[in-house]
Amino acid sequence: MTAVRPAADEAVEPAGHALAPLFRPASIAVVGASASPGKAGYAMVQALRGFPGVLHPVNPRGGEVLGRPAIGSLREAPGTDLAVLVVPPDVVPGALEDAAAAGVRAAVVCAGGFAESGPEGARLQERALAVARAGGIRLLGPNTSGFMNPVDRATANFMPAVADLLPGTVGVVAQSGGINLAIAFLLARAGVGLRLGVGLGNAADVSFADVLDFLAADERTTAVGLHVEGVADGRALVTAVRRTVARKPVVAFCVGRSDVSAFARSHTGAMAGSWALTRAALEQAGAVVVDGLDDLVAALAVLRAVRVPAAREVGVGLVTGQAGPGLVVADALGARGIVLPALAPTTRERLAGLLPPLTYQANPVDTGRPTETFPAVVEAVAADPAIDVVGVFALDEPGALEPSAAARGATAGAGAAGRVVFATGGPDAALADRRRALDALGVPLLTSPGALATGLAAVVADARARAVRDVVPEPATAAVPTQPAGPARSIGRTLDEHEAKTLLAGYGLRTPRRVVADDRAAAHAALAALGGPVVVKVLDARVLHKSDVGGVHVGVRDPAALDAALDAIDAIEVPGDGGAEAGERRRYLLEELAPAGVELIVGALRDAVFGPVVLLGLGGVAAELAGPPVLRLAPLSPERALEMVDALPSAVLAGFRGAPAVDRPALAAVLRAIGTLVSEHDDVAEVDCNPVRLTADGPLVLDALVMTGRTEERHGGV
């Protein structure tokens, strides 16, 4: 067992956790156990060969499986904690009934052929779930290879090779049983021990949130990795991740980057794809989100042992035994926006005393060929007040460098333990020796410059993610109404632009001065009342693309121009409108012209998986070039709203198109207000403020749409 951040010898998770009988059973029965090598029912018993508790193969034909006598039925082993079902799908509900009758408390269902295979399988899954629930059985699967718990030698997985995994402190929750295995092998190859690896499969009962709660409570677990393909209950996942992050780091890898099919729901929906939203939600919950399994493993290898306090800025120190690899690490960190801070003069003085004259003694610190002063160099950098975590790269050079001595020196310094990450290159056999020695000190050892950069970046991301509080306090400004968490209200129907702006104004947003005109005479009176040039628009909630159909006329100055604009608006064909002869009349909205400014899109939508979401992006062509909008789950805390603003491209924040720098607090207040609006009204499907213009007097909503209804029913969008 790896000693990285060693846990107490005794199991310390809360006794009686609901999933303890599943993942830490005292007794296991394998239903469908087989004496034929190659069958899953044989492999499962083989995987459990080291299980120290009671293990019953179950086979109605009796006999022996791998030297253990089979019992004919679960009923012969009453009170068994865990039943592992390696039987065909149609037999599963009956087997679960037997298990319930025998008092079994948890089950793993390996078979496929359930919800993933079509409606018939979905019904079978419902039946199985109903039996399990009625019998008080927690069910993992179906359609999973199982789980691995090398610490307690309870590995119920039909891939027997995983029974010999290195025990350790990393928990893994994978949507796919195959990925759970792939991660386990990658961790083992990286020398990182596993606490528990779970493949959820169809997740009929035991979900991401359930396993996360188990791992959060389990003091043997020091870091958790997630593999997410798509989730049913996004808010439950987010809540569970947030609870876990409060205790230990979570690293997540989301599949679906290149799948655009879910992206095309409506104009803004098209930009808010589920992959982007899942990533954003996990980051908001405090997870470190990575782009692949190799990065997941490097991040877990480090975060299981190294975590620094929550902070927006984290100081990374870098010490290198060879300039070339040091440059590669610094470059990779820089490309992720991580700038190495300057070292204090006192540190520089210490380094000058430790290193030959021509070495680079800034940050990174290049020692030249590592000598016996190397540990002191690492310790000096770790002790610098600007430094929170130190990365060290040095090739394994017997005689010149003994990495664990270097780490011992560094971690001996006050507060340096748990703040040093090593990486090296060398023959595999040497690396295994080094890793053992470093593990005992709680220092992770990685095996490439790239992995070191990934691991250090994960430490920074974990600290940054926790630095933004995500609670919703009482509103601090008058711009937000005083019932942010009030009971859900309803809008009732999709609003026209005037109604939408009136609603938004009630949340403190600024809109242009405007007059609704129900007929032409009223429009002319409005022009006179507003004075100067105005914008004339069609006012009808059914007209979504007003500009496209000639429904927006800018800079109307006189009655003649107004009549021309009204003529154009009257000529618009509105779906479901009977026309003038049916007594329908156009209504008009006249608004004063807005001052100049940069235009952004601010919106909200109610996602089927994650609920209310706030969106911030650039308009038009800029959006195409700048990439996807910023997405965050609503409601937004003041800090979160500011963080969301800061996620805009720096070219925009600094002053887009010659404009002054963005007024961050004012824009953040707009985001909060829209987040509160969508959170407070349970039938609002989408809010689009497109554009919001950042004028010298503050953000101004120039156009607004508030739509009700289910997102899936809409097409074409705004």
Place this chain on the structure above:
Amino acid sequence: MTAVRPAADEAVEPAGHALAPLFRPASIAVVGASASPGKAGYAMVQALRGFPGVLHPVNPRGGEVLGRPAIGSLREAPGTDLAVLVVPPDVVPGALEDAAAAGVRAAVVCAGGFAESGPEGARLQERALAVARAGGIRLLGPNTSGFMNPVDRATANFMPAVADLLPGTVGVVAQSGGINLAIAFLLARAGVGLRLGVGLGNAADVSFADVLDFLAADERTTAVGLHVEGVADGRALVTAVRRTVARKPVVAFCVGRSDVSAFARSHTGAMAGSWALTRAALEQAGAVVVDGLDDLVAALAVLRAVRVPAAREVGVGLVTGQAGPGLVVADALGARGIVLPALAPTTRERLAGLLPPLTYQANPVDTGRPTETFPAVVEAVAADPAIDVVGVFALDEPGALEPSAAARGATAGAGAAGRVVFATGGPDAALADRRRALDALGVPLLTSPGALATGLAAVVADARARAVRDVVPEPATAAVPTQPAGPARSIGRTLDEHEAKTLLAGYGLRTPRRVVADDRAAAHAALAALGGPVVVKVLDARVLHKSDVGGVHVGVRDPAALDAALDAIDAIEVPGDGGAEAGERRRYLLEELAPAGVELIVGALRDAVFGPVVLLGLGGVAAELAGPPVLRLAPLSPERALEMVDALPSAVLAGFRGAPAVDRPALAAVLRAIGTLVSEHDDVAEVDCNPVRLTADGPLVLDALVMTGRTEERHGGV
């Protein structure tokens, strides 16, 4: 030795290659050999312990080193091929004189303290180089750990652990001796054998180009990896890469992504940073450019054995034994723009006969748990007419899948050999067995879904890079003058806008109708002659930022407006101008207004390292959002110019800001013309056509600047 793409048993590189005495010596002398463990002169002899040729430790004090008697001087071993100098820097020139006197043909100089350490070291390096050149000695270094040649057991490196590296077919040329070692260890960890690994160090003599030429000619080498921090002669590197790529794949990793210090030379120079240019140049030369050492290793692991014919589109097939990892691979490929093509109906029929009904049988093909039909599935996908290369992922499951059997089936199919890449997960010991079996078939084995995606993407990138011809044929259109490769001409001085546009017009570029006015009367006459609204500009090569100082007036329609514009222009303060009292007068340029259109920046610059470069980008804010411009070395072939256009963001190509789609051939012709201009004039430092407007009548150069002089001398730019 790995058998991946086995070379002939006998060495087959051209006899007498200039670097053969260096990298494949028959005899070696280690000057500075030491009997003290821990010293570099001891480590070097230790690293050469397996050398099958003649090996002399050289030490004036005599004695024995690792059981070998030391000779007192190189002169005692006349005719030695290679002298490895492990001596202090100041002794190096003298040692080289001894070597020259003894007829030594090549030397490795390990010591630092030369050009990298300052002017004094640079002088020392010059002296050493002069001695070597006079004596006919090729010199590797100084400031390098040396090289490794495990195939010929000639490893001259002061890191003895690398003497036991797995021999193989991958060549590596690293700028840094430390990176050369790091790559060697990463290759070994990935089970990939090394043909030759070279750390160039200061590259006083032996350069990237020299080693590339050696590896290109060496038939034992099947793929080459490069690590580039910065080069002195970019064109020589590009030429050597191009020559090598014609015979075998080259993969390159460039450091410097996050270093922006070199980026800030001038307005366009700032965008054409040396890192971006080095990457672009290497890609143009046909190299596969990757973002880190781990990706370099994965790409080399595959490309050493798998190469498909040059093509813009490469069909990737994917077969997976587990859906989860298959999704990860497909997603990672999709994120790199690699779409898996549909399989032919006949292939689908074959698969339907091989797989259970509920498996996914498109591309990717998910076999469910792999069975004995797995090899036939791989073979069927490989045989599909749309498929050029097949990636396979399957967890190592003893009993269920034997990967080499699967590969044997696949590679047995006509033309399938060298077209299959495997990846798996499993215990390390099992992977080593699998790798041996697959190596014998010429099938690479990777160990993560991410590495498989990286390797397949490298196969695609290698094929695509070779699909664009980069020669410059005789001009095909009248838009390009008929002497593209004519002798270099000179411009003589920085041109004013009118002169620049006249020069560009001579290369076939369209410019607005314009009149130069030497005084106000001439300006008024020009307004009358041009008719309608005009643009009035200051005409002075010394005014770089015309708009910023009030030197550009758009839409001037009448004499009064013209006078106002001329007043503003007369008020401009020009550096070095004596003013009106000194007899200096402003000159004016009047131009007709151009039709609407998308605006791009097209330019050229003469880079100190890479020579003439053509640049294509978006203007203003769009550039900040869309990222850096496209860079290519000039002159441009017609295919290269089109490829350069196609590298613009797709949102721009498809029709930016509501404009029609970009006229690709017309824009490509502009790029070619500017590339020819800068290539033909050896004193042109920079050409800026900013903007080039894409009008309905074709591209129109609205402003132009042609600057002479050395790039380094300019500041502030256009």
